[in-house]
Amino acid sequence: VRTDLVVAAVTGALAIAYLIGAHSIPTLAIGDPLGPRAFPILIGAGLLFSAGLLVVETLRAKKAGGPGEAEASVPPFGRNLLITIGAIIALVLAFEPIGYVLSVLAFLLFLTMLLNRAHPVVNVVASVVLAFGSELLFDSLLGVRLPVGLFGF
């Protein structure tokens, strides 16, 4: 129950910030009668309404009680998930400086070793095939310019 109230509060705060932001949208006194502010104001109001509705729903459910009312809650992020998120940030930071193939290869090796500990050889083969294969597919066949990085590939 508490989690849902937090969701409502965060949504409400976001809606208010968004509505305040709507007032800094520059308007031109030409064209349509509504202008660029009207639709965002409607959306902000709707979001605020939904947040209020969630509070009502939560309180109603609390009053009704009952054992079947399992409430949503966010379990704490596991170690592997935190490490993965860290690896993603490292990947994005390294992406342009050291190039596509090397950064993705390192990323794949690291994560497969973390998540598939028992089979290191398979991990290496899969990572190499994927990194070079996707480079080949996108860069050579599809003509997407991927970052080349330090070593020219």
Place this chain on the structure above:
Amino acid sequence: MDTLPHILNGFVVAIQPISLLYVFMGVLMGMVVGVLPGIGPAAGIALLLPVTFGMDPMSALIMLAGVYYGAMYGGSLTSILLNTPGEASSVMTAIDGYKMARKGRAGAALAVAAIGSFIAGTISIVLLSVLARPLTSLALKFGPAEYFALMFFALTAISALTGKSLAKGLISGFLGLLLSTIGLDQQSGVPRYTMGITELQDGIDFIIVAVGVFAVAEVFRGIQDQHDESRQLVRIEGPVWLTREEWRQASPAIWRGSFIGFIVGVLPGAGATIASIMSYVTERRLSKHPERFGEGAIEGVAGPESANNAASTGAMVPLLTLGVPGSGTTAIILAAFIMYGIQPGPLLFQQQPDLVWGLINSMYVGNLILLAFNLPLIGLFARLIYLPTGILLPAILAIATVGVYATDTSLLSLYIAFGFGLVGYLFGALSIPLAPLVLALVLGGSMEQSFRRAMTISSGDPVIFFSSITAVVLMVAAIASITLPILLPRIARYRRRVAVDSSAL
């Protein structure tokens, strides 16, 4: 405008070798996507989009549609052999399908799922073709007010029908609309909510958000829940076919499932998962021996599997004829159309009949290929389950990275995609549905434009949204879908129960 020559011409397009090749590739990838846990049709199509960027639009659309309905075939496999649905829409199949497999009838369960999917798919394509003409001629009369009302209804319906809580559905929908306002205003050209970042002036690319909330979020969930349980498939014994008695029991369920699924699929908001639940409940209610359900009743496999396939084809109806998708996955297919500069809808049937009917008729071919390849290759597809998630999950992240970067070679897009991966993960944990957000983001721009155009026509009088019968019907339906659950708490309780029932399975 006579439709028949166009339909026949569509067959000519659909059986060209190049079309056959892409249908084949599409449905094959769809099967794989369906079998693999943690990657659904929405994520699969979103990840594929960047690869198809340089392709001929026709071939790409044929392929992407193939992924979509092909996934419905694949989803049944893990439900039956592993009791682990590959897709939400195959959850109902697991109940009786797995029981059948444990009793040595895995072959029959797989066969009925494939045959039912084929019959349902084919019936729904016929129904789609029949409905195309009346719906497009209706849509040609639509003004901005009617279009706004239609999109508004699609959004309220999906917000009200997905998930346990109306409020959470609405929050998701409004957040999607909010995201759609970021960027330059289409009419006046003034920047809105760009926070001074130049790259945000073009708005937030829908495909990047879709990769984030569907693919990346699913990977996060997989990593969080990963445990090294050994997966043991039920062995398939005997021929992959039905006995006469099983066929007699299954065939009415296939027919009913096809029609239930198609209708649910056409209506916005509900989709394949709800269609399969409705079919299962209907079969159990109509059965003379309801106690067989849950113990390996073949109707419990035939009905839902037919229904989810019919629903996926049915969902193409509003997308193609009206240009307005009613679900998260068809929203991504709309994004694919837009990426190629094609606007689906009534005008497309007039201007590019070859493309529309080629796409529609390619679905007959795709269903035929799925039926022909599914059963003989079932052992091969089943082996995909042994693919270690420890490799699969990082691989999906790598594919997402290159795909997102390929859309506009910008690092900001990567941050947005992974950021939305986190958002999608949190939404899942908080049981906030994602489909409303995705649909709202893809529709938000046109919704605002038709809203403002309608208000310009009426010089600011909102009565215009109630000025034609079509508009009134749609607006009333939209308002009812939000207000009824609030006014009648009984509906809300019922929905929570259904949601709990289906999530407990």
